[in-house]
Amino acid sequence: xxxxxxxxxxxxxxxxxxxxxxxxxxxxxxxxxxxxxxxxxxxxxxxxxxxxxxxxxxxxxxxxxxxxxxxxxxxxxxxxxxxxxxxxxxxxxxxxxxxxxxxxxxxxxxxxxxxxxxxxxxxx
Amino acid sequence: xxxxxxxxxxxxxxxxxxxxxxxxxxxxxxxxxxxxxxxxxxxxxxxxxxxxxxxxxxxxxxxxxxxxxxxxxxxxxxxxxxxxxxxxxxxxxxxxxxxxxxxxxxxxxxxxxxxxxxxxxxxx
Numbered sequence: 001x002x003x004x005x006x007x008x009x010x011x012x013x014x015x016x017x018x019x020x021x022x023x024x025x026x027x028x029x030x031x032x033x034x035x036x037x038x039x040x041x042x043x044x045x046x047x048x049x050x051x052x053x054x055x056x057x058x059x060x061x062x063x064x065x066x067x068x069x070x071x072x073x074x075x076x077x078x079x080x081x082x083x084x085x086x087x088x089x090x091x092x093x094x095x096x097x098x099x100x101x102x103x104x105x106x107x108x109x110x111x112x113x114x115x116x117x118x119x120x121x122x123x124x
Numbered sequence: 125x126x127x128x129x130x131x132x133x134x135x136x137x138x139x140x141x142x143x144x145x146x147x148x149x150x151x152x153x154x155x156x157x158x159x160x161x162x163x164x165x166x167x168x169x170x171x172x173x174x175x176x177x178x179x180x181x182x183x184x185x186x187x188x189x190x191x192x193x194x195x196x197x198x199x200x201x202x203x204x205x206x207x208x209x210x211x212x213x214x215x216x217x218x219x220x221x222x223x224x225x226x227x228x229x230x231x232x233x234x235x236x237x238x239x240x241x242x243x244x245x246x247x248x
Contacts, residue, residue: 001190001192001193001194012190012229013190013191013192014189014190015189015190015191015242019189021158024184024186026186026198026200040240044241046224047241047243051243051245052244053173056245057244057245058243058244058245059242059243060148060239060241060242060243061237061239061240062148062150062237062238062239062240063136063237063238063240064235064236064237065139065143065147065206065235065236065238066125066136066137066138066139066234066235066237067137067139068125068137068235069125069235070125070233070235071139071235073240074150074235074237076150076200082189085203087228109194110190111188111190111192111193111195111198112188112189112190113186113187113188113189113190113193113198114186114187114189115184115185115186116164116170116185116186116187116197117148117183117184117185118183118184118185119171119182119183119184120182121175121181121182121213
């Protein structure tokens with residue numbers, strides 16, 4: 001998919017087939033560096049909605065260090081299941097949150113993933 | 125930056141200014157679903173090089189569940205510092221690994237990030 005500011009497309013498409021196990025949302029955002037503070041403030045307020053939903057496990061917001069990044073911010077959020085992810089993105093409150101006019105300034109590109117390989121040198 | 129198959133561009137651009145603390149590589153790959161096995165095999169072999177480098181901390185390889193994903197695979201790898209990341213991407217062995225002809229089939233888009241917000245509901 002392309003970067004979008006359409007609230008109806010602010011949700012990663014969940015798989016049509018049944019999927020067991022955790023899922024990971026990778027959501028990239030286009031942000032002008034001069035608008036860092038406005039973006040982070042809006043994102044933090046929005047994230048409170050997700051953090052309170054059943055099945056939410058973790059999130060990390062990343063800001064680009066590479067000078068040629070097409071997406072200055074990337075959110076990586078883990079959910080316990082595709083069903084929990086979907087449920088959190090179908091409520092009226094969700095559509096109110098992502099429908100805020102302020103979001104129109106920051107196109108996003110949400111995609112849902114499963115984890116294929118997981119290696120942590122620190123846990124060995 | 126755009127997706128690339130140029131070995132010289134297979135490395136995320138590190139920041140020009142000094143950066144302290146961990147850095148996160150988000151590297152997206154374009155892969156045809158029919159080539160899943162070939163990609164994962166190549167990626168796993170390549171990842172052994174990085175896992176053995178000083179400053180390597182962790183990695184996760186993700187495969188898309190969303191049917192409209194532009195990038196079927198995303199690797200999220202954490203390094204202890206931008207300097208360690210850079211050092212691992214400047215060796216002769218690195219250029220041998222990413223210069224393998226097999227990689228030409230899988231364009232990638234590597235970008236380096238810092239972590240702005242880190243929340244884990246399970247650790248609260």
